[in-house]
Amino acid sequence: MQILESIGVTDYNEQNAGFSQASEQLANGDIDAAFVVGGWPVGAIEDLANTNDIEIVPVSGENREAVKEDASWFADDTIPGGTYSGVEEDVETVAVQAMIATNAGVPAETVETVTAAIFDNLDELTIKTDFITVDSAQDGMSIELHEGAASYFDA
Numbered sequence: 001m002q003i004l005e006s007i008g009v010t011d012y013n014e015q016n017a018g019f020s021q022a023s024e025q026l027a028n029g030d031i032d033a034a035f036v037v038g039g040w041p042v043g044a045i046e047d048l049a050n051t052n053d054i055e056i057v058p059v060s061g062e063n064r065e066a067v068k069e070d071a072s073w074f075a076d077d078t079i080p081g082g083t084y085s086g087v088e089e090d091v092e093t094v095a096v097q098a099m100i101a102t103n104a105g106v107p108a109e110t111v112e113t114v115t116a117a118i119f120d121n122l123d124e125l126t127i128k129t130d131f132i133t134v135d136s137a138q139d140g141m142s143i144e145l146h147e148g149a150a151s152y153f154d155a
Contacts, residue, residue, distance in 0.1 A: 003035070003059065003074075003094065006067040019044035027052050037096060040079050049084040056084070060092035067094050068140075075140030097140045104146065111148025119152070 004012065017025065022034035023044040036042050048054055056079060059067060068074050077095035081088045100118070102111055118125065119134050134153065138145070145153065 002071050003067050006070040007059070007063040023048040026054075033057070039098075041083050045084060049086055053086055054084060056087055056091045056093075058092045059094050064092065064094055073097070073140050073142040075136070095140070099141065099143075101143075102146055106146065106148070108146070108148035108151060111146045112151045113148075115149045115152040 001014065004010070015025075015031065017034070019036060019038065019042055022031070022036065025031040026034055027048055036045055045054070064076065068076075073096060074094040075097050077093050079087075079091040079093060081090045100114075119137065122132055137153065
């Protein structure tokens with residue numbers, strides 16, 4: 001709803017459904033569109049794209065900037081062409097970044113060690129190494145860093 005509001009879309013009927021249910025509703029023509037919040041590729045959308053023609057609506061240009069201005073936790077993302085059957089071009093969008101959270105009572109040295117273990121080994125942890133980087137780690141982050149994480153990123 002935040003995205004729709006930011007880009008000026010007000011005429012819609014909201015329904016809440018899981019990925020699979022939304023995918024079935026799209027396939028059956030029961031709904032016109034679905035917002036899917038998940039790291040691509042999303043299995044239910046892959047399945048839908050394998051049996052139906054789909055279009056992923058971009059959130060780009062001025063719309064993308066308006067969304068990020070209204071809600072600082074959104075960051076730029078691009079779904080690469082070929083991620084879903086029949087969608088050959090890259091699709092610009094916004095994403096909510098995943099965060100690793102802790103509490104202020106965890107020693108700074110522990111948090112710095114864990115942060116280093118993750119970001120020094122990204123190539124072994126994820127296939128999305130172009131998206132998850134030290135440089136992009138704080139994009140869309142709306143909370144303060146723990147001092148241990150700050151020590152790692154400031155080093």
